[in-house]
Amino acid sequence: MDRDTASSRECSIEELCIDTIRTLSMDAVQQADSGHPGAPMALAPVIYTLWQHFLRFDPEDPAWPNRDRFVLSNGHASMLLYAILHLTGVRVVTLDEIKRFREIDSKCPGHPEYGLTPGVETTTGPLGQGCATSVGMAIAERWLAQHFNQPDFTRFDYNVYTLCGDGDMMEGITSEAASLAGHLMLGNLCWIYDSNRVTIEGHTDLALSDDIAARFRAYGWNVERVGDANDVERISQAIESFLRSHDVPTLIIIESHIGYGAPHKQDTSAAHGEPLGVEEIRLTKRAYGWPEDVQFLVPDGVYAHFRDGIGQRGGQMRRDWLSGFAAYGARHPDLALQLDQMRTGHPPDGWDHDLPSFPTDSKGLASRDASAKVLNAIASRCPWLIGGSADLSPSTKTRLTFEAAGDFEAGTYGGRNLHFGIREHAMGAILNGLALSGIRPFGSTFLIFSDYMKPSVRLSALMALPVIYIFTHDSIGVGQDGPTHQPVEQLVALRAIPDLMTLRPADANEVVEAWRVIVELTHQPVCLVLSRQSLPTLDRTRYASAAGVARGAYVLAEAGEPAVILIGTGSEVALCAQAYEMLKREGIAASLVSMPSWELFERQDQAYRDSVLPPHVVARVSVEAGSVIGWDRYVGRDGAKIGMRGFGASAPIGDLLCKFGFTAEAVLAAAKRQIAQSKENGA
Amino acid sequence: MDRDTASSRECSIEELCIDTIRTLSMDAVQQADSGHPGAPMALAPVIYTLWQHFLRFDPEDPAWPNRDRFVLSNGHASMLLYAILHLTGVRVVTLDEIKRFREIDSKCPGHPEYGLTPGVETTTGPLGQGCATSVGMAIAERWLAQHFNQPDFTRFDYNVYTLCGDGDMMEGITSEAASLAGHLMLGNLCWIYDSNRVTIEGHTDLALSDDIAARFRAYGWNVERVGDANDVERISQAIESFLRSHDVPTLIIIESHIGYGAPHKQDTSAAHGEPLGVEEIRLTKRAYGWPEDVQFLVPDGVYAHFRDGIGQRGGQMRRDWLSGFAAYGARHPDLALQLDQMRTGHPPDGWDHDLPSFPTDSKGLASRDASAKVLNAIASRCPWLIGGSADLSPSTKTRLTFEAAGDFEAGTYGGRNLHFGIREHAMGAILNGLALSGIRPFGSTFLIFSDYMKPSVRLSALMALPVIYIFTHDSIGVGQDGPTHQPVEQLVALRAIPDLMTLRPADANEVVEAWRVIVELTHQPVCLVLSRQSLPTLDRTRYASAAGVARGAYVLAEAGEPAVILIGTGSEVALCAQAYEMLKREGIAASLVSMPSWELFERQDQAYRDSVLPPHVVARVSVEAGSVIGWDRYVGRDGAKIGMRGFGASAPIGDLLCKFGFTAEAVLAAAKRQIAQSKENGA
Incomplete structure (x- = not known):
């Protein structure tokens, strides 16, 4: 569709759709008596433009593999997402669910929760996590494309869009992730930064003076600016610039007005995290030219407009993609099988054929060294097991050393050794992004530095993602590096995370059995906790089989x-x-x-x-x-x-x-x- | 002293001093059979120049209050610091202690440990912590200067220097801290970045492409470049530029060669984290023109040179400062008393005179609200109790609301309400920096986000600093924000940190008693864990006194x-x-x-x-x-x-x-x- 023609023709229905997103958000927060109305009101034109005209998304099948990913990193603006999911026709997200926003067992919880609501790509709310996770999704696309695309078939070529706010920009994890995304030249990644200049304590002047555009250019990003969040033309141009820019990620900075249209609360922190109040909602609706006393109104033509836009476009793209799949499967049965196995989460047949067995040895070896052998034996038979380290792979021994493995770098996106740099926190979130994309990811650092990535490990568990964390140097056994490098409380802290599995094997053969457990996990993250120092390999004729690990x-x-x-x-x-x-x-x-x-x-x-x-x-x-x-x-x-x-x-x-x-x-x-x-x- | 004249005259002795730092470091790591020789070899000219010619430091009293602070954020380069402490004459750091580097009970442990070694300003090793802590120290100086300096007496005007490396630059906490330092225009802060282009996994090209200078300019910093770490003249010029730049922090980027002089290991990751080996050391010493078979050599003239340089300069400055103190005390006895109380860690007399007592109330109030009253009652009587929140003070209720409190911002450095922005991790380290500077700091966020700052909380405990963490929204009682915002495992994770105290009061009167405990702590950090929701105020005629909290x-x-x-x-x-x-x-x-x-x-x-x-x-x-x-x-x-x-x-x-x-x-x-x-x- 020609955007220029489209927008002039659709001007009034566009405004109607945008204001519907706004009013649904205001009404839902008011009804819940809790929530964040300001950002959805500000960003309605942004999400409208992105979804209706650009996002490759089919409301009929929100999980279609080659869909574009949309991440709401400012997860508190959840009503923005629920509103667009509802209006575009995602069945589960009914108007009734929106009316039950933040009520028990609603499909519309306070912050978006992966697995609960179709169309929610990742759980967000803890700031910065969405941004960093989206880098993992973008890495995944590059790897999937390199691995699965064939001259005759493009299986993967999706983009990743992330909406984020001032909080995301200030969190360190975002800086780590942005720096790595720039380094890896992820041209499929677009962050849209809602610059509303308001935080909870007041104006951003209180704590933020970064020149954000210059900062991102220093990371190697393309930067676009939109001076007014209501300018859908300019938003479209910025997204088009992103689509033209294939070898660097793009940041679109959008100046917006939190609580747009609310006569007393616009541009104030009062619009951020609490209901506007009945009277202010009335006045805001008046400003929009909206019926003042109707709640949860979806005017005539709104559903149809989305159906004719994103619905038709997305549906067609999905059908085209699917229709090519049979032919792809016939021509490349091995790859099609892999895609199917990745979907179910199960490892390929014969994944354990090369597993080593370790003879009794009173001197033994470090469990990190035993794990290196096992990991490589498995990875050589499971192509979608990929990962890396936060600049410690020579110590954590997690490098995939077989020839086909290679390094994942800008330009060599088929490599399976990731180099996260000294960025543990971003590593955790990127692993989540990889797992959300069907890849089986592992990441490693010293156990002590699990502290640096804890919020992301928690999200792995909350989302039930089969991320493999490999934490070595697991005790005072670290020795001379001293107390800053010796974990004491980390193991119990990990054990305390609900739905996370921890495994601390005692010798090389327990390491093998631990990996057997790990490989079979499909919906649970795991921490494999390994020693720096040598551990004797127990005599299993004298002691029971290590199979007991299971x-x-x-x-x-x-x-x-x-x-x-x-x-x-x-x-x-x-x-x-x-x-x-x-x-x-x-x-x-x-x-x-x-x-x-x-x-x-x-x-x-x-x-x-x-x-x-x-x-x-x-x-x-x-x-x-x-x-x-x-x-x-x-x-x-x-x-x-x-x-x-x-x-x-x-x-x-x-x-x-x-x-x-x-x-x-x-x-x-x-x-x-x-x-x-x-x-x-x-x- | 005129630098230009000095350096030409002292050329050979300077080189001798620099090579002494290098060889002591190489020998100590070799003897310990463990450690990091590469960075000390690269940075010896940097630390020599900074300490000998600029740092306000008196080896006779390394803890003199108005000393410049030196933070080794790349703590693995600890031998660099031990060598300079020894050579400048800090008594505890003997050559014997250096020979016992990394041995049990040595004053020269693997990473610098605060409280163990005089001259070590903060414990470092976990990357990024030193950088962020130094921002706290710089904030402290600004506050101390504003609070204590008088027209007739300057009590505080010190600078804070931080040495850091690629790891620091990649960690998110560093980005957070740098952004805040730029915002606050901390002209007393100078970071010296050792850009050696080598990390553990190999060349920094593997994971880092930031334009670091542009990134820091975007944070609002002044940036200086030194093309060669051996160019002491240029290093001096860069430091002089920092000293001239009063209203923004300075980053000095120094290009260095890790393992400088080692014929086979220079510029390789092999020089980073393991001994060079006997033969490589021999060859390196040959390259330096050093006796090849002597270990731990301090050539004639080296001690004297430092004594005549930093020793005389620092000693004189300390004596001048001290000699002014009696007069200051006479003229401003109240302020002198405060300084003395801050030194001991004890609160001022009468600190508890305004403590509230809460009547029985079945509806009650949230413990965060009770704490707000108590905190303000204490803070109004204890001027050096300052702190803030990671952009959540309206929710954590930690704002100091009495009129004299004010906001700490660029230009209003006497304010006592800090705005950390949405930067929990940097907040934790900054609190450590404040505590290391004699201030009693508090910082607040939601309990769930304690995860974001865990590594800094751990360092508070490891350093035995009386930091006050106020964590509110302490359970599912958070309600509708959902699982991303509801702590589950955070409390036990905090309890598991050695030497950290946790307090979770049950009602308003327990909050009062909890604060009584907190105020008296002088060498222990504490987490005060508070509710979002109202808690009934118990009838203490029916139940025992809340004094049992103690x-x-x-x-x-x-x-x-x-x-x-x-x-x-x-x-x-x-x-x-x-x-x-x-x-x-x-x-x-x-x-x-x-x-x-x-x-x-x-x-x-x-x-x-x-x-x-x-x-x-x-x-x-x-x-x-x-x-x-x-x-x-x-x-x-x-x-x-x-x-x-x-x-x-x-x-x-x-x-x-x-x-x-x-x-x-x-x-x-x-x-x-x-x-x-x-x-x-x-x-």
Whole structure:
């Protein structure tokens, strides 16, 4: 369609559609008595123009693979998205759901939630996350295009649009992501920045003086400006400029008026996060030339206008794409199969054919090194397993080293080794963006720096995305780098995130089994927690098979009716095993338990859990070189917890293990005290 | 001293000093068999020039109040700092300590640790933290100068210098901090960026293409360039340009060669994080014209040169400053007293005279609102209590509203309300910088966004700084904003940080008592966790005094020998109280415990702890609208934990409390089950 002709012809219906978005947003927030009306009122012309005239989106199938992605990074403006989803015809988003905005079990919750509402591409609300996630989506498109497109078929060529605000611009994660997007020359990425000069505390002058355009040019972006958010012509021109600019991302800066049209609240922070109030809504509607006393009004012609615009255009594009799929499948069956497997989340057949098995070795190897072998064995058979590190891959050992893997860089978008730079937080969100695009992503850094990316890890869990986090250097075992680099509380902090799985394998063969668990996960993120230092590879003829990892905890060895249970995770299992053997030599029966995953263990039935931790055995010792918080659950109020009660220190590992009490002798002594105490209490 | 004359005269001794810094660093890393030689070798001329000719530092008293601050944000280059501290004559940093670099209990640990080594201004290592902390130091100087300087006496006019690297430049926290520093026009702040184009994964081309100079100009900074890190003349010129530039911060970009002089490792990532190796060190020393087989050599004349330079200059400045202090104290005794109190960390006398007391009120008020009153009452009597919010003060209620408080902005540096913008992470580090400068800082955001600033909160704890974090909107009680805004796992994550105190008061009077605890802390950070929703103000004639807060947990009410203990924190205490009354009506004796702080409770002696939680009463119920992890410690393996086991949801608070089981009925039922179960087990 010719835009110029279209817009002049459609002027009044356009305004009607735009004001419908505005009034639906105002009414919904007022009805909920909670929410953010100001941004939707300001940005209605922007979302209208983008969706109606540009966005490749089919309301009939909002998840069509080659759709453009739209991310609302300023998630508090959720009504903007719900309104456009409703008006364009996404079935689930009914007017009734909009009337139930922010009510329990509504499809229109306070902030957009992925998986709940069709058309919501990612959960947003924590500022900056949407921006950074959209970089992951743009990376994904470049990789998918490189991997799947053929001379005769273009499978992927979508764009990623992100709407964001002042808050996004100030958050560090956004800077990280923008810098990487510029570096990678992601020409398929367009951020639209709502510059309304108002934040919660007042005018942005209070805290922001950046020359945003210059800042983004310094990142390597193309920058467009729209002086007035109501100027749909200029918005269209800016988007067209983006579409012409193929080798750098684009930032469109739009000057807008928060709460546009509200006579007393426009351009004030009062329009941001609370209902306008009945009277102000009335006056605003009057300013729009809108019926003042009707709520949730969708005037005649509005639905039809969207149906004839985005509906027809998007539907046609989807049908064209689908119709090509059969031919593509016939010509490239292997690639079509891959696409299908990616869709279901399951790994390709034979993914585990090359998995190594590690022989008994008292010296052993670091679990990060064992994981390197396993990861490469899996990745070589699963083409869509891609990832990288926040500039630590030589240390985290997560590089895909086989020849076909290559590096993902500007111009070599088929590479599978990503270089996130020293940008952990953006890495987390980018992994989310990759997972949302069907790729199985992994990202690595030191466990201590999981702190830098926590908000993104939380979103992986909230969205149930199968992101693989590989966190190495997992304890004071780090040694001489000292307390700033030694995790203490990170493991329990990760365990506390709902719906996230943590795995801390004890030796190389547990690493293999941990990866078996990981590969099969389709709707859950996981943290694989690995050591810097060597861990002995346990003799599995003497101890139980590492297959027990799949149940979260398992008995490695048991000598008769145990007087005491020793529970370890990761590097501390070998320590427990030493203490177990010492007890055995003294004729004391113990049970040796490896517990790589609390979450997996809690999923087992009571009978299994009782078989690993028999309730009547109250003498128990847990050993983990991290915070002791949470271990009472497994050792009881009177159990012994050997762990960290303060920060670490800078010294060689041997000195630290002594200093902080991680010795077989200390475990032995604690076990004996536990046995004595349980006898006393039993007497 | 005239720089030009000085440098030509001292050319050879300068080179000798610089190479001493280099070789000490190489030797120490080699001896430790661990560490980072490359950056110290590259930056030796930079630190030499800055310290010898510019830095206001007296090795005799490295903590002199009006000293310039030097922050090594690239903390892995710690040997650079230890070498200069040693050579300039800081007594504790002996050559023996340098020989024990990275050994246990050395004063020269892997990364610089505040409080351990004189001259180390802040703990660094986690990248970006030093940069952001230095912004806090620069803010502090502006405030101190405004508050304490008088027409007749300048008490504070120091500068803040920060050395940083590519990692710092990529971290989001640095962007946040730089943006705010530009906004605040901190002309006393100078960052020196070591651009060596090498990161751990290889060349910076892998992940960084920013035009750093343009980026910083966009933040409002002055930018200087030094093309060669060995060009001490140009380094001096750049620093002089900073000193001339009074109203914007300065970035000096220095092109350097990591591992300068090492024939095989210069300009490679191999020079970054591991010893050079004996042979490479030999060759490097040969390149420097240095004796090849001598370690830890400090040639004749080096100590004397530093003594005659920085030693004399710094000593004289300190003595001049001190000599003015008596006169200042005589003329401005009130201000001198304040300075003394700030030094000790204790609040002024009478700080608690205006503390409110809240009457019984079944409707009550939100603990954030109660805290607002208390904070203002304290702040009006304690001038150096300053702080702000990451753009949420209208919601967190942390604004200082009394007239004298004002806003801290460029040009009004005496204001006490800081506007951090939507930059939680930088806020955390800036608070650390303020605390390191003697100010008592507070910062606020929603509890959920504590995730965004976790690495800085951890550093507050590691450095034992009395930073006050105020985290509001502390549970699903947030309501309609939904799961992205509802903390679940944040409280336990904070509790898991060693040496950090958390306080979650149950009503307005507990808020008062919590602040009493906070104000008296001198070496510990604290998180004050507050509700969005109203909490009833308990009837303290019926329940025990809120003074029990100081002991972490206390019995609010007890009916005879209790059959069950109900333990709540924050908003859930009222729920427990309801259940307590229901039990009482049914003739069941219970104990009602409020437990605002695990950490304070753990500090009490066993007798007190047993009086609150009598060991023989095994029927126990904990109620907290957060993760249940850790509560087993207080309720036992078989106790009942009412808490969150997944994410929240978007709905009005009442619906959520029902949905997630936070009702008096649920607590009552759990209590009865506990009683029945304990009887069974006792039988």
